[in-house]
Amino acid sequence: MRRWIWGVAVLAVIGMGCAGYLLKPVSGPARDLTLVGDVTRGNYLIRLGGCVACHTDAKVDGGFLAGGPGLATQFGTFVPPNITSDKTAGIGSWTLAQFSDAMSNGMGPRGNLYPVFPYEHYTLMSDQEIVDLYAALMATEPVSTHAPASQIAFPFNIRLAMSAWKNLFFSPGRFEPEAGKSEIYNRGKYLAFGPAHCVACHSPRNALGALDWDQALAGSPGGVGGKAPALTRAALVEEGYDVDSLAQTLEDGFTPGFDVLGAAMGEVIADSTSHWTLEDRQAVASYLLAE
Known part of the structure; x- marks a missing residue:
């Protein structure tokens, strides 16, 4: 009986340790968000980063960056949200720090973001680029239409579970040029x-x-x-x-x-x-x- 109790205790400790590791926050280096954003440079980044193709549904003329068509995956259908400057339907109420956290660490105001939003690539962007992109998005024409909700299958609809995914597969950080290359x-x-x-x-x-x-x-x-x-x-x-x-x-x-x-x-x-x-x-x- 005593061995059985000790075995359960050991498994419980291991389980808690694994949970603690998998559910811990994931974040990269701190960014300098005191930089001054440039809307013109940010507008170029909107095109460079593929924001338009994902967040604009041209087929229904829903508005520039007002939400894109659903992306069907084996985990469910993800609908790119409205990222215009509208304070309710879009991201106009987001602070620069919140925007930076989303782009750099995959963490939005409501919790973990799904990697269908390519934050594991945007994390490589420079501090100035993040500030410029934020300035450009805050300068967009606000569209008050909410994008449809994503339809995500259980258990993938539990945002907390994304902490485990990020701890296993995501390493936030900035781009480092390859030595000896042009x-x-x-x-x-x-x-x-x-x-x-x-x-x-x-x-x-x-x-x-x-x-x-x-x-x-x-x-x-x-x-x-x-x-x-x-x-x-x-x-x-x-x-x-x-x-x-x-x-x-x-x-x-x-x-x-x-x-x-x-x-x-x-x-x-x-x-x-x-x-x-x-x-x-x-x-x-x-x-x-x-x-």
Whole structure:
């Protein structure tokens, strides 16, 4: 009997220790939020970060950044919210600190955010970029329409459970340039892994929706990010791309094989990459095609 009691006690201690680890807050380095935001730079970041494609439902003309179409996953359907400056339906009542916490640590005013919102990529952004983006969003035209509620299956609808996901799979921090590489290479890598989050769609994920970082940009067979081709150098060269042609495709959607990219990538091009500077399109292309 005594051994049984001790066994239960040991299991209870282990269980509490695991729970304490998995449910602890996850946060990265503190940000300097005393910086002055620039709306013009922030408006570019709205396009750079893919905010328009996700948070605008062009099919129903719901308003710019007023909420996007639902994203169906094996965990439920996630509806991108209204991120206009409206204080009730949007994020107009958020403080800069709250916005920074959401972008950097995946923590919103109501608790943990689901990683379908790519905070694991936005966390790489600089302090100035976070402040600029906040300034631009606070300057948007407010839209008072609430986005529909997401339909998330149990137990994934328990936000506290996301603490465990974050402790297992999320390491918040800022982008660190790769030593010995050129400025354009590192800019492209930053965009692909950071705000542009190409890696989010073009990489496989595990059963819990976490990216397989060892297979980054190797393509996705489906699941949370949908089906997406590989963006490795070998795959791109096989499709006939060089740096200039890939940068051109990111602007107009025409491929070297005289095809036109449509569906989700077509939306990304129309709402995001076609608005980038030529230098940023070339930077991403240079990184992806680097030997």
